Amino acid sequence: MTDLPPIPLRRLDPELPVPTRAHPGDAGVDLCTSVDVTLGPGERALVGTGIAVALPVGTVGLIHPRSGLAAKFGLSVVNAPGTVDAGYRGEIKVCLINHDTERAVELRRGDRIAQLLVQRVELVEFDEVDELDDTARGSGGYGSSGGHAGLVKEGS
Numbered sequence: 001m002t003d004l005p006p007i008p009l010r011r012l013d014p015e016l017p018v019p020t021r022a023h024p025g026d027a028g029v030d031l032c033t034s035v036d037v038t039l040g041p042g043e044r045a046l047v048g049t050g051i052a053v054a055l056p057v058g059t060v061g062l063i064h065p066r067s068g069l070a071a072k073f074g075l076s077v078v079n080a081p082g083t084v085d086a087g088y089r090g091e092i093k094v095c096l097i098n099h100d101t102e103r104a105v106e107l108r109r110g111d112r113i114a115q116l117l118v119q120r121v122e123l124v125e126f127d128e129v130d131e132l133d134d135t136a137r138g139s140g141g142y143g144s145s146g147g148h149a150g151l152v153k154e155g156s
């Protein structure tokens, strides 16, 4: 359910299906690879999906991995989530990576390899200042709150 109008989509590869949700209410629509590809352990490849879209300004397309392929084969997206800018009209591509250390992943043309989510984004401007306001977190990050034996608190 959205108040955005339907997003224009071109099938650059008419034999591949229009991306759809696996179930009503799913956040993403599945993207297919337009090519056969075998990824050895640790290998990556940029694959086409055969589709191009015209996203409205104020939205972004995010390319996420599919959790089933990630859990079962170690397949992910190198730059997850990939960013599809509203002004982009080229073919959506997915930079896949096989994180498994032993087994190759074989993908066939038409396999659903990733998912595309469309979200609204704030197109903010930035205002350079000399000082930022104080907060409880301050400049703490990168595990500063602990929660794991390997995350040693600064100063301890």
Ligand SMILES: O=c1ccn([C@H]2C[C@H](O)[C@@H](COP(=O)(O)OP(=O)(O)OP(=O)(O)O)O2)c(=O)[nH]1
Binding pocket: 063, 079, 081, 082, 083, 084, 085, 086, 088, 091, 092, 093, 094, 095
């Ligand atoms: O997973 C992705 C990521 C990006 N793109 C396309 C759409 C996006 O609008 C464009 C540029 O992506 P990004 O800004 O992430 O790449 P860049 O390396 O900064 O390239 P550029 O200099 O063209 O912005 O490439 C994809 O098809 N798939």
